[in-house]
Amino acid sequence: MLSGDHLDVDVLRRELVRPGGLWQAVEVVDRTGSTNADLAERARRGAPAGSVLLTDFQDAGRGRQGRTWVAPRGSGVAMSVLLRPSGVDHSRWTWLPLLAGLAVVEGVRRAADVPAVLKWPNDVLVGERKLCGILAERVETPSGPACVVGMGLNVWLSAEELPVPTATSLALLAAERGPGHRPPSRNALIATMLAALELLVDRWEDLEDDSLFAASYLRRCATVGRRVRVLLAGGVEVEGHADAIDDSGRLLVRTPAGLQAFSAGDVVHLRNG
Structure with missing residues (x-):
């Protein structure tokens, strides 16, 4: 691993949790198999919408079509969020993973100043190299259906630690820019991405015309x-x-x-x- 930084739950709570805001609870665990699986189980037990779960080490991370991977401790952002859109027809929920992808793109562009784009539906790329994967899963809860969205962002991985040769990390991208460049902290990345996702979800819940989001998505889509x-x-x-x-x-x-x-x-x- 090229370097690392500390996940600070107090900093994240101060940045994200506020009365009336989307994010209502933030928890960081030292280790887990899958933040998506854990948060889905918590949702079934009544965890509130707006819950955020992060870990420093995930040993059974899941992607689309059942893929799994393991990244070194502290090398990235392994995060899941629980969403329960208010007053939105379930037919529109297909937008949730795309909105998450758009939020990650906007977040890393702002926080890390890298030209991230989307490969449909929600892989985040820089050039043709994958920086972040996203997995959305519907879960039935005591309060009705909800959606767990997991995000795995490569931050401090070295080239040898990447899950596939076609991936990249923010540390590698910073090194390409020359000496003295380094990624922002994971706390800053998480806060910026989730702030972007909150804005997107709030607008999406308020509007019935998804053509606006299709246009926003298209501006960042490389596909x-x-x-x-x-x-x-x-x-x-x-x-x-x-x-x-x-x-x-x-x-x-x-x-x-x-x-x-x-x-x-x-x-x-x-x-x-």
Whole structure:
């Protein structure tokens, strides 16, 4: 690990928790298997919406399609948040992981000054290298359905510690800028990302027109406008040109069989030509 910093729960609570705000509880645990699994279980036991769970070491982190990974202690942000949108039809909840991706992009741009973008649906990239992954899961609770959103941001990982060769970390990106550059603290990153997510969720709850969020997402999306391969369940693959994001957050891909809309799937960016 290139360096590290300390997660300070008191600092995070002062920055995030306020009366009437989205974030109502912040907890940091020393170690866990998965913050998403833990927070989902707490939600089933009645944890309030706006709960935030972080850990310094996660040994069974989960991604899409059941992928798992382990990162060195203190090397990144492993965080899950519990959302229960107020007065929002469940059909619109497909936007929650996309809003989380947009919040991470805006947060790291502001806090770390790196040109982060989105690969649909919610992988955060710098160039073509993955910086952060996001996983959203619906959970049934005593107060009704809720959504747990997990975010895993690479901060202090060295090149040898990256989960895949196509990933990167804020420390590596800072080193590329020259001596004296280093990432902001994880506390600053977390506070900035969650402040951005609060603003986005508040606006999304207030508005019924998701076309505004589709436009905001498109401005940070590196997928639209290029050739892609969409990997679906069961080994199905679809290739075509990513044309747009619709008002439901789906990726519209023009294929030889016509325009197809995807609400889920892994995307591979291909060379245009």
